[in-house]
Amino acid sequence: MEFFTSDEELVKKAKQSAEKLGSVKTHQLRRIYSEIYSIYKQSKQDFSSAKSRLILLMPQLAYAESRNSGLHCLTSELIIMIDRIDQGENPEDKIKEIYQFTQSVIGYHKERRK
Secondary structure (H helix, E strand, C coil), rough: CCCCEEEEHEEEEEHHHHCCCCCHHHHHHHHHHHHHHHHHHHHCCCCCCCHHHHHHHHHHHHHHHHHHHHHHHHHHHHHHHCCCCCCCCCCCHHHHHHHHHHHHHHHHHHHHHH
């Protein structure tokens, strides 16, 4: 783990982020998740292209947040993580963490909307 010290910390942070999303619609989150999932899959074959796509995702996240301020908690977390992708070791693992974090946020958000 690079961004989080443990899986438990990742899950705890994801739950906190999901609680702050409020009335954000699931399809808005799924759109972000879908792109991150695609980047994660690509990173297994071509890390440099996946990293470029991840960096180019930052303006899209900023745009999504400008359209729905409820996304601020998630988009700000993701932008911070993407900014730190080259710090330290194992950038490939960091993309996996971004994917796992986003997946967890969506799971908790979906649970809250029931």
